[in-house]
Amino acid sequence: MSLINKMLQDLDARGTPDASGDAGGIRSVPERERGVSRALVFGGAAGLTAAAIALGWVYWQRPGVPPVLVSVASTPAAVAVPVPVLMPVAVPAPAPVAAAPVAPEPVFQAEETPAHDKVRAAELRRITGQPARRAPAPVAKAPTPAIASERIIDGKQVTPQQRVENEYRRALGQLQDGRVSEAMAGLQQTLQLDPRHQGARETLVRLLLEAQRPDDAARQLQLSLVLDPKQPAQAMMLARLQFDKANGGPAALDTLMRSLPYAADSGDYRAFLAGVLQREQRYREAAEQYQLALQAAPDNSVWWMGLGIALQADQHPAQARQAFERAKGLQTLSPQLQAFVERKLLQLTAATAK
Incomplete structure (x- = not known):
């Protein structure tokens, strides 16, 4: 208002000091003409004042827009996945994320993509500290490892002793079928699993003797007596093989004397x-x-x-x-x-x- 008053005072000061006429070539404006001019001035001033007040009211009453919220509809994305705008969200009491109310955003949504939605959802879960939990996937039970001393054959656990007997019976079956070489290999496999298996040892020795391999038979008997000297029958068999050799009497006698306490x-x-x-x-x-x-x-x-x-x-x-x-x-x-x-x-x- 002081600006308008000053404008009026300046206009008023430009009037003549008396009513006689203009001084220095300045013509005196008639009173009627002066009054019309002042009325126009006052009217213009009042209009300016009203416009200023209206503009100020509009300015102060407009809704505030956060400076960080912008429309990205016309702006090309700088990266492949849009960077979500972090919105401060008030964290209510612990509740499922789906039930939490979300205030409408005062921005125009740019053409949203599924990837953008996932990023926004992940950011919301990070802010609220309540990530959505997926149902645990069913975990398949690992098969129970077989015991170190057992093996699984045809879906069944087989103890070491059962495996020995299986090998022995298989070798006997091969012998009955006339497959002597395979039977001997099976008997040797049985003795590797159980060196004290007497049936396999005696059968293998008999096959070796029939195959004219007395030295191999003697070695098998010696191995057996080293493991267990309480076997008079095998000691006699070994002594016979030793006795039949040239100058084999002392060796045969030594074999018999070592097993004598058990016979x-x-x-x-x-x-x-x-x-x-x-x-x-x-x-x-x-x-x-x-x-x-x-x-x-x-x-x-x-x-x-x-x-x-x-x-x-x-x-x-x-x-x-x-x-x-x-x-x-x-x-x-x-x-x-x-x-x-x-x-x-x-x-x-x-x-x-x-």
Whole structure:
């Protein structure tokens, strides 16, 4: 208003100092004409004032627009995925994200894309701290590992002992089918799984002997006796293989003596040991073993004959004659052996007569 007053004062000061006329070439404006001019001035001033007030009211009453919210409809995107505009959102009490009210945005939505929607949703979850949880996917159970000592064959757990028996039966089946080489390989596989499997060991030894491989058979028996010396039958078998070789008597004798403590009640074992001792010219020990063997089988004519031979060699002719007579009297010897015993009796009778 002070500006308008000053404008009026300046206009009023331009009037003449008296009513006589213009001074210095300035014509005095008639009163009517002066009054019309002042009325126009006042009217114009009032209009300007009203326009200024109206403009100010409009200015102050317009809604505020955040400076960061802009329309991106006509602006080309700088990157492939639009960068979402972060909006401050009041976080209510914990509630599902879908139920949280979202205030309408006072901006024009640019052509939204699915990727843009996903980015906005991810940003909203990050701000609210309540990410949407997906239902957990079903987790398939891992198969229970088989026990280290077991194997799965045809969908079944097989214990080591069952696997050994399966290999052994398979080898026997191959042997029945005439596949000897495959059977021997199967028996060796069985012994690798269980070196103490006696059935597989004895069968393999028999096959090796039939294949004229005595050295391989002897090695199998030696391995078995190292693991378990309490096997008189295998010790006798090994001793026979050793005894048949040149100068194999000491080796056979050593094998038999190591297993003797586990064959105290076996007459066959002691009789065989006596025969090896006799060949090694250890006649007294041989006679002792024959006598122990005959305690278990007193009607064995062959053992009586062997005892007579050991006693005669050990310089006991009378006792030797008694042993030969007992062997002859049992009448169970073969014709060859029967003739041998009769010759021995004649020698001893002739020696006694002298």
